[in-house]
Amino acid sequence: MGKITVDVKREVLRANDMLAEALRREWASRSMLVVNLLSSPGSGKTALLERTLEILKGRMRVAVLEGDIETDRDAERIRAKGVEAVQITTGGTCHLEANMVAKAWERISDRDWDILFIENVGNLICPAGFDLGEHLRVVLLSVPEGDDKPAKYPKAFRTARWMVLTKMDLLPFFDFSPERAVSEAKRLRPDIRVFRTSAKTGEGVEEWANALVEEYRKMYG
């Protein structure tokens, strides 16, 4: 029993990684920066995206793939910003896989894009195990969740190149130490780059959006 499970899992992961690698190459050949956003439910992925899209408007051609278990509410929120969004409804699956992303991507691959955001399913655990072909993995941590989350959910923080602290406006109401959160994340990934943001006040969002543009320019000059 156990052995079969492991072998099947390994095959699934290997197929996923091969497809992810092919996607990564296709996107690079089309000069795209693809960003995979990971976080708990309610950490503010969509709110951060909404603000970010306002800043990037007119500067970059941006599209969004929205991962959810059910509902297409997040895609609706993005479309309300005048940005192309494709909803991926996983129907119970707790993470996005490369084949779901490939199918959604097909629907907008006829046009040219500079940045493609993939908003993963709200889950700090399972999505960390699945490469989607992204060039940049970003983990969000909201102030209300607590500064102990990197230590408790290490894989998401170990595999992310950037970490965005969100809902920073709530700092006065929580026993949350950004320094502790950052030092725990750095224990897992010493080179992790950190942004401190609030989608409500706008704090740090411009810095984060500019860093994305820089990242794009570094790749495609």
Place this chain on the structure above:
Amino acid sequence: MGKITVDVKREVLRANDMLAEALRREWASRSMLVVNLLSSPGSGKTALLERTLEILKGRMRVAVLEGDIETDRDAERIRAKGVEAVQITTGGTCHLEANMVAKAWERISDRDWDILFIENVGNLICPAGFDLGEHLRVVLLSVPEGDDKPAKYPKAFRTARWMVLTKMDLLPFFDFSPERAVSEAKRLRPDIRVFRTSAKTGEGVEEWANALVEEYRKMYG
């Protein structure tokens, strides 16, 4: 490939459910109420438990099984309240399964208990699929997460008999409608019982703790 995965999954689930049923019977035969707590990371499961344990102290014999991917910080927090806690570290697995619970339970089954809390891994998706033999499944939803979460993560809310809204003291700072959260949860499970709590101010915690004692009395009179 796909077919094998499904069959293995089904076998795993069937074995889980059989063991869960055996645990449920054992616990009932020992006049225990077993409560499975589900929520996102950082929704305040441990904080609610800490407060609840203070209220139940001297009235009920309580123990806690603490599920986490890594670290034993939550068990330490519970022990600081003078309450027996067994840490279950899943080592990457995104939910608790009945066999993990059975092993942890063995370590304290030599003594008598009235209420056993199982704090599941912080994850609003995967734990919903695994019966742990509990008599009462409770889902927590914190104000900062947003009132759209029942619709987006339906299985957790459909399988829970009770829902506890947490961090209610933060209501002034969020665009969170308890009425909307409740009505979305009731669309999924019309008989869901709702508590509104704040571990910080203590709001509603006594009502919730008393309801647990009532539930216990209803079962074992």
